[in-house]
Amino acid sequence: MKENPERIIPERLLAEIHGATNIVLLTHSHPDGDALGSLFAFADILETLGKKVLCFLEEPVSHHYDFLPDIQRANTSLQTFRQFVIDAGADILMVGLDCGDDDRLGKSKAEFLKIEPFLVIDHHRSHRTFGTISWVDPCRSSTGEMIYELAQALNVPISYNCAYNLYVAICTDTGSFRYECTTPRTMHIAADLLDKGVRPEEVGSHLYDKYSVERLKLMEMVLATINLCAQNQIAFMHVSGKMLKESGATIQDVEGFVDLPRSLHSVKVAVLLKETSNGVVAVSMRAKGQCDVAAVAKGFDGGGHRNAAGFRCQGKTIQQVQQELQDALSRALL
Numbered sequence: 001m002k003e004n005p006e007r008i009i010p011e012r013l014l015a016e017i018h019g020a021t022n023i024v025l026l027t028h029s030h031p032d033g034d035a036l037g038s039l040f041a042f043a044d045i046l047e048t049l050g051k052k053v054l055c056f057l058e059e060p061v062s063h064h065y066d067f068l069p070d071i072q073r074a075n076t077s078l079q080t081f082r083q084f085v086i087d088a089g090a091d092i093l094m095v096g097l098d099c100g101d102d103d104r105l106g107k108s109k110a111e112f113l114k115i116e117p118f119l120v121i122d123h124h125r126s127h128r129t130f131g132t133i134s135w136v137d138p139c140r141s142s143t144g145e146m147i148y149e150l151a152q153a154l155n156v157p158i159s160y161n162c163a164y165n166l167y168v169a170i171c172t173d174t175g176s177f178r179y180e181c182t183t184p185r186t187m188h189i190a191a192d193l194l195d196k197g198v199r200p201e202e203v204g205s206h207l208y209d210k211y212s213v214e215r216l217k218l219m220e221m222v223l224a225t226i227n228l229c230a231q232n233q234i235a236f237m238h239v240s241g242k243m244l245k246e247s248g249a250t251i252q253d254v255e256g257f258v259d260l261p262r263s264l265h266s267v268k269v270a271v272l273l274k275e276t277s278n279g280v281v282a283v284s285m286r287a288k289g290q291c292d293v294a295a296v297a298k299g300f301d302g303g304g305h306r307n308a309a310g311f312r313c314q315g316k317t318i319q320q321v322q323q324e325l326q327d328a329l330s331r332a333l334l
């Protein structure tokens with residue numbers, strides 16, 4: 001692979017980390033495996049360096065990720081965050097991980113961004129610059145991979161817990177080392193994490209073999225909504241609040257559903273539309289090959305990666321969003 005200048009960690013970013021004593025780590029709302037794995041792994045690395053770290057999350061960690069080591073680091077109290085900032089005084093550093101734009105920092109975004117310096121470490125192709133110093137590398141499989149490189153640059157040995165969290169981050173964002181973002185470097189890093197004692201079958205069983213009967217019932221209902229169009233190149237599915245109620249599953253249980261229609265031979269883009277409790281339709285897209293769903297998501301004020309992207313829509317029905325998206329995707333597939 002050709003050397004990409006952005007693969008090099010900015011010196012200023014390293015200097016800010018070295019110089020700070022109190023560090024707040026943030027990630028995107030509705031955090032996935034990469035967001036959480038990177039967060040807890042980086043906290044471990046920073047504590048090894050003697051820093052005082054606060055991992056702030058807007059909401060408690062989804063039960064889907066309750067097996068992550070160091071999950072007790074997650075703090076959802078804004079009051080605790082504010083006190084941490086007051087106690088830190090001028091010696092504070094904010095870090096946003098795996099966050100493609102500042103809106104994804106969640107409800108307290110304005111309060112977070114007021115504090116400087118604000119470092120940003122991310123790998124989204126659709127990244128919209130924010131913060132004071134950014135390290136954004138869309139050629140990276142995951143933010144977890146970048147945190148591994150940071151540990152190397154900071155000369156911090158990786159603990160077992162840190163390795164475990166980084167492995168989860170990389171494994172989930174690469175679709176278990178299947179997506180095109182999986183590079184030789186990704187595999188070398190994963191191999192090193194196994195050397196630290198991580199067992200892939202254990203992580204795999206937590207990620208993929210722990211589902212509930214309620215989730216299976218929900219899957220049956222969601223699969224019944226499948227709608228193929230554009231010569232079977234686009235597959236739409238949706239999940240409604242009513243289906244959640246009837247199945248007894250939660251919205252977090254839909255994780256992975258969008259991969260089901262993606263596995264069809266003819267399908268180039270799979271879409272899952274989710275009706276959430278506050279009148280928002282959340283959309284997940286997964287593509288194969290050349291179709292850039294991040295570009296399509298941008299047209300709806302969302303973002304993501306070329307083959308995995310999403311957006312949220314307020315005040316529209318699932319059917320309306322589906323129709324608009326079908327038009328946009330059909331154009332993108334031309």
Ligand code: AMP
Pocket residue numbers: 032100104124283284285301302303304305308309310311312
């Ligand atoms: P998901 O389908 O929720 O797993 O998201 C797939 C990818 O799309 C993730 O990497 C996200 O960064 C991105 N994404 C999802 N939802 C949004 C959104 N509302 N705004 C920007 N990016 C999003």
Ligand code: MN
Pocket residue numbers: 028031032033034035098
């Ligand atoms: Mn993420």
Ligand code: MN
Pocket residue numbers: 034035098123141142143173
């Ligand atoms: Mn990521």
